[in-house]
Amino acid sequence: MPHRRLALIDMGTNTFHLLIVELPDDGQAAPRPLLRTKVGVRLGEGGISAGRIAEPAYERALHALLGFREEIELHQVTDVRATATSAMRVTENGPELVKDIFEQTGIRVEVIGGDREAELICAGVRQAVPLGPERHLIMDIGGGSVEFIIANDTTIFWKRSFEIGAQRLLDRFFPEPSGIMPAEAIVAEQHYLAEVLAQLTAALAEYPPVSLVGASGSFDSLADMQLGQLRPEAELPPSTELALSSFRHSYQQLLSLNHEQRQALPGILPMRADMLVVAAILIDYVLNLTGLTRIRTSAYALKEGLLAEML
Incomplete structure (x- = not known):
């Protein structure tokens, strides 16, 4: 057979x-x-x-x-x-x-639907990152939506999908991404996130997590920037520890460079050079909101969750 x-x-x-x-x-x-x-x-x-x-x-x-x-x-x-x-x-x-x-x-x-998407992402992340009994905030930044899940290795305490993906944020706050993102656009995005993510803020108060686990291309890109090289899909380890100092450094670079300069950064996939700016503002917002200092990336997400569920 x-x-x-x-x-x-x-x-x-x-x-x-x-x-x-x-x-x-x-x-x-x-x-x-x-x-x-x-x-x-x-x-x-x-x-x-x-x-x-x-x-x-x-x-x-x-x-x-x-x-x-x-x-x-x-x-x-x-x-x-x-x-x-x-x-x-x-x-x-x-x-x-x-x-x-x-x-x-x-x-x-x-x-x-968004809820189902969040569940599958969590199932995929659990295959890549040993969560253990403590709670973690899992975050997946897509182009259309962003999923937030507060979970440990056995339980999902809270989950929610928000239609604020990187393409939408780009369209809204950085529609001409050839130059440097204007300071007022950064502030506008931060205010918008504070408004839209009120339910996340409430959930974090109820279920405080110990770390941030990021699944999706934006987090893979930040891990590649930390390494200084772009890794092909097949070579990504299941999980990478992303130093807070490395994220802060990448964030400053993304905010201070224009489109051509961003594309030239080691570790950046050209198609992500613009979306990564608005995604990094979102990650920075979440880090400031939670005070978390430990960040890990997960190369596994929805499709691995689907596989885990089928088996």
């Missing part, structure tokens, strides 16, 4: 991820990863704030899924699970894209 192979697709607002694993026959051993890849689709670019997926982004999405389809066939995958999040959840032509993807690739996409 051929081995069972699973493909897990996470269609985020910035990046589409594909993970292909082989399941052991006995069900005892851990699944063996065969492929871990991602495509920068920028599904939210030029439209998410207006509630539509723009035509070029729509085409990029179909193109990425056709590429994934080839890999799935090449690896003789037996089961495919595909989930889509914020961009397809809230746009008027999201359902149309789901239909087109199925018609062109045979891949069925499940559009999931």
Whole structure:
């Protein structure tokens, strides 16, 4: 009997991820990863704030899924699970894209809600970071939404998804990101976050965490900046300790450089050079709000959570 192979697709607002694993026959051993890849689709670019997926982004999405389809066939995958999040959840032509993807690739996409997204992210992070019995604040900055989860290794104490992802923050506070982000725009974003994240502030008072665990591209980028080199997806360790001093240094760089200079920073993926500015302001806001000094990154998120749940 051929081995069972699973493909897990996470269609985020910035990046589409594909993970292909082989399941052991006995069900005892851990699944063996065969492929871990991602495509920068920028599904939210030029439209998410207006509630539509723009035509070029729509085409990029179909193109990425056709590429994934080839890999799935090449690896003789037996089961495919595909989930889509914020961009397809809230746009008027999201359902149309789901239909087109199925018609062109045979891949069925499940559009999931913010709460479910937070649960899966937590399940994925638990595979990468040993949380133990203490509470941690898990944060995943997507392009469309940001998930916050207060959890330990067994319990989720509180979770919430906010539609304040990096693409939305960029559209709102830094629409012309060729230069340096103006000081008044930084202040405006901070005020906006204080307003929107009132429920997070209340939850933190009720369930104070001991550390921040960041899942998502922005945190991977900050870990790469700390190292001074861009690591490919397959080489990322499950978790990296991000020194607070390193974050502060990267944050100052991001705020003081223009687009070209940011793109030239070692460890930065060019497509993240602008979003990372507004994402870092959000991370800084959360650090100031909580007073936390320990930051770890998790290379695992939604798709690994889905895998853990399926097993």
